[in-house]
Amino acid sequence: MNGTIQNKIALLILVFYFAVAGIDQSKSADPTATLETATLGGGCFWCMEHAFDEVAGIVSTTSGYMGGQVENPSYEAVSSGKTGHAEVVQVVYDRSQISYAEILDVYWRNIDPTVRDRQFCDWGSQYRSAIFYHDGAQKELAMASKIKLDQTKPFSDPILTEISRAGAFYPAEEYHQDFHHKNPVRYKFYRFSCGRDQRLKALWG
8 A cells, every 4th residue: 555545544534533523522512502591570470480481482481589689588578678679580591492582572561661660560679670681782682672662662651661780590489480380270360360461451452
């Protein structure tokens, strides 16, 4: 076997090796690479969790608290309005299936953005509507979404929803998670008596 043939064989072996290595690397790629997080306050987190659970591309929803000054707050403490937290839902979504802009479209149509420190029958800063952005891109998209909504909204009242940097997120107690599944009768009674769907229809049609 002459030197030229040997060189060609060696080159083919190298090409094959790197091709196989590339395949193996792609197989071991991080499966969470397309997952992102959105954190949104829209009053009662039971209702917000329910709203996003029904959207394609959503991987998980978690009720919790954000925006306050107290570490590891309890539901009772947040409900007092003294910790500064808002009830929020933290949404993990697959950006290959749904974009952050689309997440915001769902959000707006499930809140009343015309009131401050209140959502439906619930009063206090803990029930404020708020978009907590996790990076600069989310901030820009949230601001753009709010401006667009202000220009196209089907109601005349101003939009008062806050846009703030995300801080520490504290998951709510386990009995709050998936409440619409665990306690459907109580959940439906609360939602109806709070006038949520009635007000959403009046706002958005």
